[in-house]
Amino acid sequence: AQTVTQSQPEMSVQEAETVTLSCTYDTSESDYYLFWYKQPPSRQMILVIRQEAYKQQNATENRFSVNFQKAAKSFSLKISDSQLGDAAMYFCAYRSGKNFGNEKLTFGTGTRLTIIP
Amino acid sequence: KAGVTQTPRYLIKTRGQQVTLSCSPISGHRSVSWYQQTPGQGLQFLFEYFSETQRNKGNFPGRFSGRQFSNSRSEMNVSTLELGDSALYLCASSLGTVNEKLFFGSGTQLSVL
Numbered sequence: 001a002q003t004v005t006q007s008q009p010e011m012s013v014q015e016a017e018t019v020t021l022s023c024t025y026d027t028s029e030s031d032y033y034l035f036w037y038k039q040p041p042s043r044q045m046i047l048v049i050r051q052e053a054y055k056q057q058n059a060t061e062n063r064f065s066v067n068f069q070k071a072a073k074s075f076s077l078k079i080s081d082s083q084l085g086d087a088a089m090y091f092c093a094y095r096s097g098k099n100f101g102n103e104k105l106t107f108g109t110g111t112r113l114t115i116i117p
Numbered sequence: 118k119a120g121v122t123q124t125p126r127y128l129i130k131t132r133g134q135q136v137t138l139s140c141s142p143i144s145g146h147r148s149v150s151w152y153q154q155t156p157g158q159g160l161q162f163l164f165e166y167f168s169e170t171q172r173n174k175g176n177f178p179g180r181f182s183g184r185q186f187s188n189s190r191s192e193m194n195v196s197t198l199e200l201g202d203s204a205l206y207l208c209a210s211s212l213g214t215v216n217e218k219l220f221f222g223s224g225t226q227l228s229v230l
Contacts, residue, residue, distance in 0.1 A: 037221075043205060045221035091160065103150050103211065104173050105219065107160040 002027045002094050006108035013082045014116050020067075021077045021111045023092030031097030034068065035105070036077045040088040048090070051075065053097065079113075087115045119144065121210050121222035129228045135196040138225045142189050142210030148172075149191040150219065151183060154205040163206075166191055167213045195227075203229045 003026045013019035025034070036048040051059045051068050059066050063080045079086055092108040122141040130136050142149050150173075151163040162175040166185035183193045189210075195202055205226050209219040 042223060043207075043226075044223040045207060045209070047218055047220070050218065103148055103165040103167075103213070103219070104162045104175070105150075105152075105160075105209075106162070109159050 002029070002032075002096070002106050004092050004094050004106050004108040006092055006111050008111045009109070010112045010114070012114040012116055013079075015082055015084060017082055018078060018080045019082055019113065021079075021090050021092075021113070023075045023077070023108055025073050025075065025092070025094050027073070027094065029096055029098075033095045033097060034066075034075045035093040035095070036064070036066070036075075037091045037093060037107075038086075038088045039091065039110075045091070049077065082115050084115050084117065087113060089113075121208055121220050123206075123208050123222035123225050125225060126223065127226045127228075129230060130198050131230050132198055132200060134198050135194065136198060136227060138193045138195075138206055138208075138227070140191045140193070140208030140210075140222060142191070142208075143220055146210035146212055146220075147189055148211045148213035148217075149185055149189065150209045150211075151191070151193050152207045152209065153177075154207060154224070155203070160207075163193070198229045200229050203227060 005024045032053045034051045037045045049061045067076045089110045091110045093105040124139045148167045150165040154160045165173040169185045180196045185191045205224045207224045209221045211217045211219045
């Protein structure tokens with residue numbers, strides 16, 4: 001079974017600074033997807049960024065980028081120019097690349113990010 | 118385009134009762150998944166429906182069941198409620214293929230007294 005580990009329960013960063021959230025995972029599969037989701041106080045899970053395991057290039061979405069190290073099974077999220085609206089719980093998630101019956105996401109325990117004005 | 122809609126937002130029940138939660142996916146989405154979120158266990162997958170068929174199931178007791186209608190709307194039912202069923206229940210929808218993004222609703226907060 002796949003597992004996802006987030007070792008930082010809480011992180012804080014000064015507004016406009018850069019912060020990196022860590023995530024490691026364990027799988028025997030070669031084809032899979034990795035995600036970072038953000039959950040603000042509204043409770044809605046919002047997709048921040050997605051990485052396909054077969055792609056060597058790290059995904060980037062505006063101020064959000066990942067450092068995907070497939071051999072090390074590491075998938076960290078970097079947030080640049082942190083803004084007050086970035087304050088939330090951040091969850092790392094894994095999904096198998098098998099094509100049928102695998103919509104299941106396996107989530108880490110989350111990292112609570114606080115932005116200091 | 119409307120997002121994923123979950124009703125109700127909040128629900129209070131007593132032990133032994135049953136409850137039904139509803140999820141309306143994004144228009145055109147055929148897959149609906151359900152997750153339970155608790156402080157102790159985190160986010161856990163319950164089940165996924167695609168075109169009215171359960172396609173995948175997590176490790177939850179038979180008291181947890183679901184269904185999907187022809188318009189892709191889904192309901193989740195929990196019978197004989199226990200205190201430990203208190204949780205935020207999240208629904209997610211997608212087009213249903215593996216490389217499609219999942220979009221989540223804001224959840225239903227269930228409290229069992």
